[in-house]
Every structure is written in structure tokens, then in C-alpha cells.
Amino acid sequence: MIDAVVDASIRRSDRQNTLADIVRDTGLSRATAHAIVSELIDLGWLHRNDRGGITLGGSLLATASRALESDRLAAAARPVLADLVASLGIPAFLARRIDDSTITVVEYAAPRPRGDHQAQAFAVGRRIGLRPPICREFLAWEPDDTQVRWVERAPAGERARLRQALTAVAERGFSIERINDEHRAVIDALTTMSSVPESLRQRVGALVSELSAVDYLPDELTGEVGAVTVGAPVVEDGRVIAAVVACPNATMPADDLRDIGSAAVEAAGLLTSTAF
Secondary structure, three states: OHHHHHHHHHHOOOOOEOHHHHHHHHOOOHHHHHHHHHHHHHHOOEEEOOOOOEEEOHHHHHHHHHHHHHHHHHHHHHHHHHHHHHHHOOOEEEEEEEEOOEEEEEEEEOOOOOOOHHHHHOOOOOEEEOOOOOOHHHHOOOOHHHHHHHHOOOOHHHHHHHHHHHHHHHHHOOEEEOOOHHHHHHHHHHHOOOOOOHHHHHHHHHHHHHHHOOOOOHHHOOOEEEEOEEEEEEEEOOEEEEEEEEOOOEEEEHHHHHHHHHHHHHHHHHHHHHOO
16 A cells, blocks of 8 residues: 555656545545555655645655665676676675665675575675674774774673774775674584583683684784685775675685785775766
């Protein structure tokens, strides 16, 4: 019923509708049409002027504009991701900012059929909260006050590391996710162990510290390093609105990881320059 009311408003967008027009065009009862129109006005999808005329609202137009921009970005990303996957031999995806607290996966590409574990983890349409410690490539170039609010949402013991990680991401140009959900499950299990000898407890503590470290700081990116994902920013009007994310999900020499990061940055830069 809501779509019928919106469709009626769009079909007659050249003039101001009245409630009677919408009732006639949709076949809804006056009471039902009035309730739906009132709700859509509250949402900003419709607007009623002082004379009772009903037109499309600013929020609906803004939502439609964002949807069109997302379609353009997704279309531009497909060949870029295909080239990135072909050159690196690993999956990659594009994540787009929906609002200040959420991103969504809008494109996914892989060198093998979509039956792999990462295809399920990063399925198109999946929403991901912009919460610490993940999605750092969306925060590393935000204003200081925005970064502070984001960091303060993390446990107190992780905040200093997060601040350092954001600085490292901004300087390096890409984020590195060292752990995935399975690693976090291991960490949770290790941290809840209670009846263990002190010597083993120390080893467990060292293992937890190694597993749970957020990103890599400059002096840590040496020797053999592990990475689940590597994310580089796509920028519009000075703000990160999306990220190209490569998915090595492997351990490798630090120089190889830097090469993956550079390739992701190059792909994101290409989208920044061509998609908008």
C-alpha cells in the first residue's frame, strides 16, 4: 500500500496532489490513505504544504539519489574488481557507506566460483556496523572528533591501540584486518579459561595478545605477517564513502602484503576518479 501511495505521487509529480487524488488513484479508503500519507510525511518521503497539496519530500529524493549513486559506483566497480582479482588471484569486494554507522557489501568478485567461505562472509547486501575495531579505512580520514567518538566505543584497554592503528592506516593508505570471526571465537575461549596452571596462563595471555592485535603498526610490518582483508578508501567530496577490500586470508612476507595494499589503493583511486 505504501508503494501505491508513492507511485501515485510520482505519476502526478508535475502538480500537487490532494488526499482525494491519492484515494482515487490508489483505490484505498480515505482513512487508510490518510494514515499512510501522514506516516510518509513524518519520514520526509512526502511533503504537505499549507494548502494541503502533497508532493514528493526531500528525504525520498535524497534516498533515490543515493540509490542511483550506489548503482553507478557498483557498475564502475565491477571491471575494477575483476582486474584486481585477476592480478592478485584472491577475492575482493566493494563496501559502501550507507550512513554514519553502517556499510554494506555491494559487489564481490573471486577467482573461483562463489562457494568459498569468504563469498558467504561477504555476501552482497550484507550490512556491517562501523564499530571498533573493524572498518578502520572508513574512519582513518574522518575529523578528529569523529575518530574520538568511534574509539571511545571500544573497551578501554583497546583504545590506545586503535588510535595508533588509525594513524598507521592514514599514513600507509590501507587497513589490514589480522583476525576474523573464527579467530575472535578462539580468543573468547582462551580468555575464559580459568583452571589452568600459572605457566600456561602466561602462554595463553601471550597468544591472546598476538591474536587480538588490531592492524599492524609500522614497526610490526616485517617478516611473515598474516592478513584476512586489506581495505583502501574510495573518496567523494573529501570523505570516504566506500572501500575496495582485497581478501588474502593468508600469511605471507610483509612485502607481499604491501603489494596487495598498493594494488587495493590503486583500484580504489581509480574508482575515486571515475565513478563520480
